[in-house]
Amino acid sequence: MTASPAFERLAIVGIGLIGSSLARAVRAEGLARTIVCADANADHAARAKAIGIVDEATTDPAEAAAGADLVMLCVPIGAYADVARTIGPALKPGAIVTDVGSVKQAVIDAVAPHLPEGVHLVPGHPVAGTEKSGPDAGFAALFPGRWCILTPVPGADEGATRKVADLWRACGMTVERMDPGHHDRVLAITSHLPHLIAYTIVGTATDLEEHLRQEVIKYSASGFRDFTRIAGSDPTMWRDVFLNNREAVLDCLQRFTEDLTALQRSIRRGEGDALFDLFTRTREIRKGVLDARQA
Amino acid sequence: MTASPAFERLAIVGIGLIGSSLARAVRAEGLARTIVCADANADHAARAKAIGIVDEATTDPAEAAAGADLVMLCVPIGAYADVARTIGPALKPGAIVTDVGSVKQAVIDAVAPHLPEGVHLVPGHPVAGTEKSGPDAGFAALFPGRWCILTPVPGADEGATRKVADLWRACGMTVERMDPGHHDRVLAITSHLPHLIAYTIVGTATDLEEHLRQEVIKYSASGFRDFTRIAGSDPTMWRDVFLNNREAVLDCLQRFTEDLTALQRSIRRGEGDALFDLFTRTREIRKGVLDARQA
Numbered sequence: 324m325t326a327s328p329a330f331e332r333l334a335i336v337g338i339g340l341i342g343s344s345l346a347r348a349v350r351a352e353g354l355a356r357t358i359v360c361a362d363a364n365a366d367h368a369a370r371a372k373a374i375g376i377v378d379e380a381t382t383d384p385a386e387a388a389a390g391a392d393l394v395m396l397c398v399p400i401g402a403y404a405d406v407a408r409t410i411g412p413a414l415k416p417g418a419i420v421t422d423v424g425s426v427k428q429a430v431i432d433a434v435a436p437h438l439p440e441g442v443h444l445v446p447g448h449p450v451a452g453t454e455k456s457g458p459d460a461g462f463a464a465l466f467p468g469r470w471c472i473l474t475p476v477p478g479a480d481e482g483a484t485r486k487v488a489d490l491w492r493a494c495g496m497t498v499e500r501m502d503p504g505h506h507d508r509v510l511a512i513t514s515h516l517p518h519l520i521a522y523t524i525v526g527t528a529t530d531l532e533e534h535l536r537q538e539v540i541k542y543s544a545s546g547f548r549d550f551t552r553i554a555g556s557d558p559t560m561w562r563d564v565f566l567n568n569r570e571a572v573l574d575c576l577q578r579f580t581e582d583l584t585a586l587q588r589s590i591r592r593g594e595g596d597a598l599f600d601l602f603t604r605t606r607e608i609r610k611g612v613l614d615a616r617q618a
Numbered sequence: 619m620t621a622s623p624a625f626e627r628l629a630i631v632g633i634g635l636i637g638s639s640l641a642r643a644v645r646a647e648g649l650a651r652t653i654v655c656a657d658a659n660a661d662h663a664a665r666a667k668a669i670g671i672v673d674e675a676t677t678d679p680a681e682a683a684a685g686a687d688l689v690m691l692c693v694p695i696g697a698y699a700d701v702a703r704t705i706g707p708a709l710k711p712g713a714i715v716t717d718v719g720s721v722k723q724a725v726i727d728a729v730a731p732h733l734p735e736g737v738h739l740v741p742g743h744p745v746a747g748t749e750k751s752g753p754d755a756g757f758a759a760l761f762p763g764r765w766c767i768l769t770p771v772p773g774a775d776e777g778a779t780r781k782v783a784d785l786w787r788a789c790g791m792t793v794e795r796m797d798p799g800h801h802d803r804v805l806a807i808t809s810h811l812p813h814l815i816a817y818t819i820v821g822t823a824t825d826l827e828e829h830l831r832q833e834v835i836k837y838s839a840s841g842f843r844d845f846t847r848i849a850g851s852d853p854t855m856w857r858d859v860f861l862n863n864r865e866a867v868l869d870c871l872q873r874f875t876e877d878l879t880a881l882q883r884s885i886r887r888g889e890g891d892a893l894f895d896l897f898t899r900t901r902e903i904r905k906g907v908l909d910a911r912q913a
């Protein structure tokens with residue numbers, strides 16, 4: 324590319340699925356002159372350097388963040404406070420700290436207190452992912468056609484927010500802004516509850532007697548395997564999501580449980596019409612998803 | 619093909635997703651000299667004839683079954699008793715009646731009483747499907763690499779069972795035999811419970827306020843859309859599955875609900891280790907599914 328890159332030094336903290344996908348996209352689009360990553364997992368840091376998706380790699384977030392004009396946090400949410408505390412003193416004035424975390428209010432609470440005056444926080448969430456982890460699982464094509472939600476706090480620097488929005492747009496995403504609490508409620512139903520349910524149903528199968536469990540695996544093509552894919556997602560990431568979006572998740576779960584109890588009663592009583600009605604209404608949502616080209 | 623086909627006249631009653639997939643596979647493999655279908659939906663019957671996947675099409679199951687050496691029931695389970703009553707008098711001695719229904723004990727109860735002496739019942743279930751319906755949704759590649767479960771009743775004709783097994787093998791499936799009640803318990807967990815859960819969660823989203831529902835659709839890529847696919851399945855078929863496998867489904871649902879309640883409590887109490895443990899155990903099952911090449 325000929326134009327000068329949007330960022331001189333991009334620091335990605337956590338070079339797993341999302342971090343490495345971003346590194347690949349940024350490299351492909353020439354959006355940063357230098358990409359440096361930090362990962363507590365030394366193998367992941369070394370691997371990212373070896374496959375050439377970053378220019379520098381370290382296990383020390385402060386080293387990566389020093390002199391960076393953009394720092395992108397791509398670690399599990401439970402690690403945010405520690406990372407923010409570590410990088411805080413190393414950040415240069417005017418630096419932007421942003422992230423990809425699946426929960427937004429808790430992230431603001433964990434990170435903001437550790438950032439020095441003059442550093443801009445722009446919380447973000449690219450709504451795209453897979454059940455895989457680590458630097459080899461990433462790919463630049465993860466982002467195009469998907470949504471990225473930014474949740475700037477009141478009074479946030481508009482220029483900083485715009486730069487982060489432009490970065491995600493250059494990666495192919497459509498950017499939306501949202502209140503952090505609203506983000507957490509919407510994602511609780513579209514993402515967190517589905518994962519919770521998938522983990523539960525696969526867990527229920529795990530507890531079956533050995534021979535029955537083998538049969539469940541054998542005949543999984545009939546519906547179950549889609550749940551096993553979701554329930555194969557990273558345990559650390561998802562533990563942190565549930566611990567950090569507790570209220571919204573428990574609220575959704577409550578509604579879900581009520582609906583499930585009603586359905587259970589319909590089955591017990593043999594109320595075919597009630598089942599048919601529900602199964603017909605759910606088709607509309609599927610149609611909406613297809614029309615919105617999100618499937 | 620040069621060898622003479624295994625069946626002279628195959629009658630498929632219900633030419634939807636499964637029936638039309640079978641017609642295509644049988645045609646491709648030359649397994650029947652004549653394929654005739656009956657479907658209560660005149661458009662479906664006409665369509666099957668028009669696209670050339672059957673030789674004859676009618677809306678009258680008795681007409682299709684007359685003279686057939688094999689009758690394959692591919693209608694929703696709630697229609698089985700009626701269809702069996704209608705075709706019973708038309709069946710020729712030695713004819714085999716088999717099916718593809720997703721529940722097996724209830725099917726035996728509904729069909730067996732209507733079959734004349736000398737006609738053989740071989741209940742079966744090709745464990746393969748999609749969320750689509752109708753004759754245009756079918757494809758012969760649905761079956762290869764998947765399992766087909768036959769649940770012959772005690773004293774069933776061994777030759778008849780073998781012929782049905784050979785048919786599914788020729789379509790690319792691996793055939794297993796099972797007790798009907800056991801089939802129903804295994805499928806309750808691998809297929810019926812996942813569908814029930816998916817219908818419920820999508821139903822929960824359907825009941826949200828309009829603007830929130832639109833956002834759920836918009837951000838569905840984060841987990842929800844997999845559930846919408848499953849919950850887009852045919853309402854009639856699934857109503858009939860739940861009404862006809864009530865006990866096993868309610869039993870699974872009970873276990874699932876207990877596990878969900880435990881998880882809910884872990885989230886409320888912030889028990890990260892319990893969440894992490896469960897999310898790690900479920901990965902094993904995913905590995906099993908991948909190893910068994912069912913994903």
Ligand SMILES: NC(=O)c1ccc[n+]([C@@H]2O[C@H](COP(=O)([O-])OP(=O)(O)OC[C@H]3O[C@@H](n4cnc5c(N)ncnc54)[C@H](OP(=O)(O)O)[C@@H]3O)[C@@H](O)[C@H]2O)c1
Pocket residue numbers: 336337338339340341342361362363364367397398399400402405406423424425426449450451452453454455456457458557559560564
């Ligand atoms: N996966 C998705 O579908 C998805 C989608 C959107 C957003 N997100 C968000 O993206 C973030 C990362 O998720 P991911 O899927 O990319 O996870 P991942 O593939 O596991 O990558 C996370 C990386 O961070 C490392 N790490 C963990 N703790 C660290 C610490 N304290 N300091 C530095 N590095 C640390 C991990 O090492 P170890 O592997 O050794 O722990 C790993 O290399 C999460 O906040 C998640 O909410 C995920």
Ligand SMILES: NC(=O)c1ccc[n+]([C@@H]2O[C@H](COP(=O)([O-])OP(=O)(O)OC[C@H]3O[C@@H](n4cnc5c(N)ncnc54)[C@H](OP(=O)(O)O)[C@@H]3O)[C@@H](O)[C@H]2O)c1
Pocket residue numbers: 631632633634635636637656657658659662692693694695697700701718719720721743744745746747748749750751752753852854855859
């Ligand atoms: N779909 C799957 O994933 C799957 C997998 C394995 C087994 N099965 C089993 O396969 C069977 C058929 O399912 P499918 O998915 O193929 O459904 P489908 O695509 O809806 O096909 C069923 C066909 O039967 C017709 N029909 C309904 N009632 C009838 C009656 N009384 N007499 C004659 N025709 C009638 C339907 O017409 P209308 O559309 O007008 O009602 C439709 O053309 C079910 O028993 C199901 O349990 C399904």
